[in-house]
Amino acid sequence: MSLAEEMFQAAMDHSPLSATMLGVPGWEDGLEDLSTDGEQVIRDRVARLLDKAETDDTEDPVTLAVIRQQGQAIVDRIDARLVEHTVATMSAPVNSLLMVSSKLDVSQRLDQFPRYIEQAAQRLRESDRRPLSRHLRTGVQRMEGFLALPVQEWEGAHSARIRTAVAGFRDVLASIEDGRADDRAGLCWLPEGERNYANLVRTYTTTSRRPSELHRLGLDIIAALREEYAEIGSRLWGTTDVPEIFHRLRTEMLWDSEEQMIENAVEAIARAEAEAPKWFGRMPSIGCQVRAVPEEEQSTSAIAFYQPSPADRSRPGTYWLNPLGATERSRTLSEVTAFHEAVPGHHYQFSIASETELPNMRKYAFIEAYLEGWGLYTERLADEMGLYSSDEQRLGMLGLDAMRAGRLVVDTGIHAFGWSRQHAVDYLRENTVMTGPEIDSEIDRYIETPGQALAYMVGRLEIQRVRAEAETKMGDRFDVRAFHDLVVGSGAVPLSTLDQIVTAWADAP
Structure with a gap:
């Protein structure tokens, strides 16, 4: 063997x-x-x-x-x-x-x-x-x-x-x-916590970046996103005041019904599937269905998640949506979440890798920086593909960007710098459009899964970086379809390895 x-x-x-x-x-x-x-x-x-x-x-x-x-x-x-x-x-x-x-x-x-x-x-x-x-x-x-x-x-x-x-x-x-009390929420308050957190940061990001470096990176991205919020807010509502934009997103842009939320996701995925051949040379052999989380599981389920198709393809990949409290949730997050979890995000990623001739270790490796980095990369790729139906939905894209950047700040704040739970809640409240219940859920997740939330933005930035370097190096030879096929067709890999794969591809005559 x-x-x-x-x-x-x-x-x-x-x-x-x-x-x-x-x-x-x-x-x-x-x-x-x-x-x-x-x-x-x-x-x-x-x-x-x-x-x-x-x-x-x-x-x-x-x-x-x-x-x-x-x-x-x-x-x-x-x-x-x-x-x-x-x-x-x-x-x-x-x-x-x-x-x-x-x-x-x-x-x-x-x-x-x-x-x-x-x-x-x-x-x-x-x-x-x-x-706690x-x-x-x-x-x-x-x-x-x-x-x-x-x-x-x-x-x-x-x-x-x-x-x-x-x-x-x-x-x-x-x-x-x-x-533990809320003011001792992080690993730094537990035996060997500092060492364990450093190891988990390495595991989830597949990099040697220190918590302090990731904390600063998150702060910088949050600051830059405010400029994008102001630009779209000006077009949509005639205001560049970011707190006002946040308030309107939290209170005005809500779903009318659970059915409307499901229908919107189905439409967004269909639109992405129609446009995908212009951006991917290889498509999955099986589709992606949308399903509502069963009522008895809604109180403990995530808002949305993806379940891959089994190896025998006995059912499609499944994008699960939790309709609980739909009429109190922002509709601006609908399209961006569908693109991340389903098409061209995790559905393409898992399905295409599983159909390769790679060893099982490569087909099914669960490397968060690659997997979630790709999901977050596709949120911005969807804008490049023209998939967002409105500026309202583009604000949702910024909203998830801010949440992932906020994770860099808050996860490291809790586990490396001893932040209280309330300190973390206050930071996300000021710098994202998440509602109170969403923030509570996110913070509890960071506390109980230290380091995992760092993978999203770290992975996205690395995929964007290697793509930009390949575009610069290859010039007119660069083919975005071939780039995407290379990234998803390689299976999950550490970020440094992805850099080597893309560099070798770009250097080839």
Whole structure:
């Protein structure tokens, strides 16, 4: 077995549910071992493969770079012990398990659900790293919300055991009386937090950039975006006052109904699919459908997310939209989110890579700086493609730009510089158009998934940089369709490796 396949097998064994979510067959009957001993076993296995990668001469350089990045990411996440203080958001193990169960066939692993949930509870009981008190309360509410639902079809004959385990997990959350206060929200307040955060920053950005550098980058981008807001605000409303523009976006540009939100997304994706052949030489062999998040999951689901088509192409890629509170949400974010999550964003990215002859390690690597960098890159590409239907929707593009730039400031602020949760909330309130509930959700996500939010803007800027350098170097030889085929056809790679791939392409005669 090749080193690439060994690392791929280790990564999928570590997270079998992720394999199923990515559409990779062969792991339909497994669930991650959350115990301390179980994590140590997989860590040791991955560490041995990383040692082999140091002297391997059988893999090509790009594949070897992916092997190293993916292996180190597993080690860094295990070492950070996030499972012991992640209980409120989608990244929390139990929340994630319950959320995806209605979207995937979990019938072959239902007997493992109680064990998995009980392991999560045990890690919380034994840990010296407490979640935030507010997150403990949220976790209790979410477990009670699940228990209040009628028995779900997917629970099958295991319903009683699953619900007993969920009730036990709820009781553990409720019993913890020494949760962290909001003014000690970041990793810097936890044992080995500074080192763990530095490792996670490296993992998620695939760069050596320091938190202080990323913090300053975010501040600079936020300042530059204000000029773009003023320009479009002047055209749309005759005002360059950014606070007034923010106020109008928060209070005036709302959906009339849930149905209107879904219809708009369908129309935007159809428009993107029609225009895409001018910008891509290779299109996915399967389409992208739009679906509303089921009502029973809306309270714990993200606003929007993409689910890849399985390897057997038994269903299309799926763009999931959460209609909860649609009439209180800005319609300006509709098109930009559809372009990011679906076409030409993650749907093209995942689908095209999975149809290549690349090793599985390359097809299915989950490298956030590349994946989310591409999604954010396509938000601006969509403007270049002429896909936005109005200046109103372009303001939505700026809105998400500001959110991603704000993430650079706030994520580093919380975890490296000791910001309180309220400090982070205040910063996003002043510098983005997000509503209060959206900001709360975002901040909780940053607290529980340190470093992940940095990947978006760092990746986008790097893709834009390598494209600009290739355009300058190649002149009339530059073909944007070939560039996009190269980027998505290479599979997920570290940013430094992407630079090497594009440079070699641009230098070729």
